[in-house]
Amino acid sequence: KNMTIALNESLKRLKTDYIDLYQLHWPERKTNMFGRLGYEHKKDDNNWNKFEDVLENLQKFKKEGKIREVGLSNETPWGVTKCLQISKENNLPKMMSIQNPYNLLNRTYEIGLAEISIREEVGLLAYSPLATGYLTGKYRNNQMPKNSRLERDGDFWTRYDKPNTTKAVNAYFDIAKKNNIDLTKMSLKFCEIQPFVTSVIIGATNMDQLKTNIESVNISLTEEVINEI
Helix, strand or coil, X not given: CHHHHHHHHHHHHHCCCCEEEEECCCCCCCCCCCCCCCCCCCCCCCCCCCHXXXXXXXXXXXXXXXXXXXXXXXXXXXXXXXXXXXXXXXXXXXXXXXECECECCECHHHCCHHHHHHHHCCEEEEECCCHHHHHHCCCHHHCCCCCCHHHHHCCCCCCCCCCCHHXXXXXXXXXXXXXXXXXXXXXXXXXXXXXXEEEECCCCXXXXXXXXXXXXXXXXXXXXXXXXX
């Protein structure tokens, strides 16, 4: 019922009859989503809709013509594998995409999900490729640009506020400077060229940022640069 309400509301807001790719936002079960390391299992964690029920509802939406393809977000290797297994066994919709964080400060996707993406053809739509702006270099040397994401909502964006973030960003900055490459473009290009990545999701608050992001497709990273990264 909740899925139906959410889908119908989305169609209404988008002023469309159908959605090309409908992605589930995150797992209901308690797991290490959003790039969190470690998994703490709760034995009484059964209060979530089973994969079969979710996939059957998505099948209904497809038959009604409201959606065309389905995908996941913030999922784990186990979650993706279960969805693929159940869809094959029961002729239910296959997950075509995964929208997870992936960037030079968070490469956890490479550990288990990358192989699944390639072998099962479930492409990654990489979000937060600039790590909420850290990989543009604008926060280096304790800078805090006015109206930046961290200046506005610093208490919320703590995902990359880690002990080694500054050290890593400075190292990437040095690589970019040494090779005469813009750090933002280098960070985006690195995501784009990965074989498990289907698309890189960019975001910008002004035209200069948007232009820099888009121009990243026109640069190349040599084998030497990739090895340095």
